[in-house]
Amino acid sequence: MHKAQKEKLRDIFIGMRRCFKCGKRASLYLFQHRAAFCREHYLEWYLKRLDETIKEFGMFSREDRVLVAVSGGKDSLSLWDALKKLGYKADGFYIDLGIGEYSEKSRRLCEEFAKARGLKLHILHLGLEIATIPQIKSIEKRPACSYCGQLKRYYMNKLAKDKGYTVIATGHNLDDESATLFSNIINWNMEYLERQSPVLKGGEGFVRKVKPLFKFTEKENALYAFLSGIDFVEEECPFSEGANSIEYKKILSQLEERSPGTKLRFYMDFLRKCRPLLGAKEIDLRACQACGEPTIAELCSVCKLRQRLNSRILSS
Amino acid sequence: MHKAQKEKLRDIFIGMRRCFKCGKRASLYLFQHRAAFCREHYLEWYLKRLDETIKEFGMFSREDRVLVAVSGGKDSLSLWDALKKLGYKADGFYIDLGIGEYSEKSRRLCEEFAKARGLKLHILHLGLEIATIPQIKSIEKRPACSYCGQLKRYYMNKLAKDKGYTVIATGHNLDDESATLFSNIINWNMEYLERQSPVLKGGEGFVRKVKPLFKFTEKENALYAFLSGIDFVEEECPFSEGANSIEYKKILSQLEERSPGTKLRFYMDFLRKCRPLLGAKEIDLRACQACGEPTIAELCSVCKLRQRLNSRILSS
Numbered sequence: 001m002h003k004a005q006k007e008k009l010r011d012i013f014i015g016m017r018r019c020f021k022c023g024k025r026a027s028l029y030l031f032q033h034r035a036a037f038c039r040e041h042y043l044e045w046y047l048k049r050l051d052e053t054i055k056e057f058g059m060f061s062r063e064d065r066v067l068v069a070v071s072g073g074k075d076s077l078s079l080w081d082a083l084k085k086l087g088y089k090a091d092g093f094y095i096d097l098g099i100g101e102y103s104e105k106s107r108r109l110c111e112e113f114a115k116a117r118g119l120k121l122h123i124l125h126l127g128l129e130i131a132t133i134p135q136i137k138s139i140e141k142r143p144a145c146s147y148c149g150q151l152k153r154y155y156m157n158k159l160a161k162d163k164g165y166t167v168i169a170t171g172h173n174l175d176d177e178s179a180t181l182f183s184n185i186i187n188w189n190m191e192y193l194e195r196q197s198p199v200l201k202g203g204e205g206f207v208r209k210v211k212p213l214f215k216f217t218e219k220e221n222a223l224y225a226f227l228s229g230i231d232f233v234e235e236e237c238p239f240s241e242g243a244n245s246i247e248y249k250k251i252l253s254q255l256e257e258r259s260p261g262t263k264l265r266f267y268m269d270f271l272r273k274c275r276p277l278l279g280a281k282e283i284d285l286r287a288c289q290a291c292g293e294p295t296i297a298e299l300c301s302v303c304k305l306r307q308r309l310n311s312r313i314l315s316s
Numbered sequence: 317m318h319k320a321q322k323e324k325l326r327d328i329f330i331g332m333r334r335c336f337k338c339g340k341r342a343s344l345y346l347f348q349h350r351a352a353f354c355r356e357h358y359l360e361w362y363l364k365r366l367d368e369t370i371k372e373f374g375m376f377s378r379e380d381r382v383l384v385a386v387s388g389g390k391d392s393l394s395l396w397d398a399l400k401k402l403g404y405k406a407d408g409f410y411i412d413l414g415i416g417e418y419s420e421k422s423r424r425l426c427e428e429f430a431k432a433r434g435l436k437l438h439i440l441h442l443g444l445e446i447a448t449i450p451q452i453k454s455i456e457k458r459p460a461c462s463y464c465g466q467l468k469r470y471y472m473n474k475l476a477k478d479k480g481y482t483v484i485a486t487g488h489n490l491d492d493e494s495a496t497l498f499s500n501i502i503n504w505n506m507e508y509l510e511r512q513s514p515v516l517k518g519g520e521g522f523v524r525k526v527k528p529l530f531k532f533t534e535k536e537n538a539l540y541a542f543l544s545g546i547d548f549v550e551e552e553c554p555f556s557e558g559a560n561s562i563e564y565k566k567i568l569s570q571l572e573e574r575s576p577g578t579k580l581r582f583y584m585d586f587l588r589k590c591r592p593l594l595g596a597k598e599i600d601l602r603a604c605q606a607c608g609e610p611t612i613a614e615l616c617s618v619c620k621l622r623q624r625l626n627s628r629i630l631s632s
Contacts, residue, residue: 185501186571186578188585247574251567255502258563262502269504277593 031260059210067165072106072233075171092121098132144239160207179248205294347576375526383481388422388549391487408437414448460555476523488527495564521610
């Protein structure tokens, strides 16, 4: 583990407390839940809470074939590991974005994780399918996170359908989800607010998408990974620009520090009290004329991007 | 002016710019509006914007008899001054809370303001009506702001009805309103969100209540007061505790600094996009058995407080 990561974790390791479950010396203390745990009972608590969340939101059952989108980071690898321990059918899917050493290291960690546990991992090389993120970055003016997210969603959905998976699970955590909610509220993005949910139903060419870790903080997932001996990539993507989302995460952490539990309450009460009032607009989808994937226009956004890339190559 | 107040204002006084209207050397620059003004044209801009807001939200007309709730601070005295300059019928109402020197100074400034302009000011001494805030504080466990706000709303409404005013106007500014909205969202207080509006309709024993300054920041009101030669009390109430609301104001100011205009957009887009979805529950009101004011219970909260005060005096 890197030094920064260790320091981040140290403040929740409180050696003087006793495990809530067995009374042995505790390894960690969760302010949000006012609970101390030893290693063994933290992992037990994490798995139980994850399974309850999956059931509470009807995300999937043990009959479903789950495709876990893995990036090599603590969240998605913890998710995959935990789903397997809970007895779910879960394979991994890694999209190699072609971002130099960062992508190579991430891919290697995913491959090693899968190999050590005898799990099936699909790998897609974005550079072979369309272009690497650095190549796209050289012609697109939008922030990289915008088309990168779009491409990941596109290929996750496509591969899941092609291979017969019934659900796609991503590693979004409470810090991600509460910061996205905060951003959508500060700017009152009503369309995004309507879609803000840990479960996006499938249908009309889309495979169901779920975020089983949305109740766990980044720290809780890092602890799970650390205590389970999972080796994960700690570097942030070098192209991640989201200055605003970092600012929003900082603000929510300030509020959380003053009043532990704020992030979870803010997100859960949104789902419970506000989201039902928003309703969801029906979107008129059709098949993309080029690739057949669902879209609102004649060509889907990925095929349009492919056209822009091709015309750029032809003209140069 | 105090030194702190002057320093607070100095950062928006930018001497090198030219007035947006007349081209003369500007006295100030408003980041939020990207506009520089000389003294004369700032006052003109402020009055025009205030009058437009009053019309846009149908707050009142020149036929209405407006009761302005004044505290002696920059917001409420600026509001009263501006309403008179715009030709509205506006009298003042000061509630003396009996908080030692703070209340004495505030009352004196309101009286001097009214006298200098030949305006009518009603004064109510809370100590003569029920008890002073320090007296209530000695028996109530709630934060002082809670019963103080309740009492002010009660006596404002009562006096307005008794004296035939058709509207009550308060000096709430954009910083107040956006922080209240923020607090109600972080905690998803749906009942408060439904009532969050610059206009609360009258009826059923209530006089209409409006917040004509809700589009102006604290600084903009302080500038209006300063440039109009209004002497106002700069101290905060010594009993104000609102640690959370101060935290929320700080957070919104951080966001405003990164992206000027955030507070106003956050508040206006809530009114435009979100509030219409909330609906407002019908509340079953009846007349208080003791005082006749509207309430949801047999006794209104002020009469209940009076009972608690009386039983305390009898038992001591």
